[in-house]
Amino acid sequence: MSKWRPVTSGIPQVPVLGLALSDIFVGDMDSRIECILSKFANKTKLCGVVDTLEGRVSIQRDLDRLEKWAYANLMKFNKAKCKILHMGWGNPKYKYRLGGE
Numbered sequence: 463m464s465k466w467r468p469v470t471s472g473i474p475q476v477p478v479l480g481l482a483l484s485d486i487f488v489g490d491m492d493s494r495i496e497c498i499l500s501k502f503a504n505k506t507k508l509c510g511v512v513d514t515l516e517g518r519v520s521i522q523r524d525l526d527r528l529e530k531w532a533y534a535n536l537m538k539f540n541k542a543k544c545k546i547l548h549m550g551w552g553n554p555k556y557k558y559r560l561g562g563e
Contacts, residue, residue: 491506491531495508495524495527496520497509497520497521497524498510506528506539508525508528510524512556518554521558522558525560528560529560529561541560541561544563546558
């Protein structure tokens with residue numbers, strides 16, 4: 463753990479400022495999202511129930527909205543870290559895409 467240091471300027475330290483700006487910047491990410499969207503630090507999770515074809519379509523539509531949001535805000539998701547968790551017996555394990563992947 464780092465030690466306390468006196469701050470001579472009126473500018474907050476980077477970790478404090480970074481988190482505040484991050485909260486402001488990604489605050490509108492979940493607008494128009496139909497499924498459950500969880501945001502924590504630099505992690506984003508999209509969750510939904512896929513017991514019908516409409517559930518699958520809803521998740522894909524939200525993924526498309528997130529990709530459009532990222533493009534409009536000059537950001538991108540790390541697609542190498544994107545994972546899909548399929549749960550339940552007889553799960554059809556639909557394929558999803560984020561952008562072109």
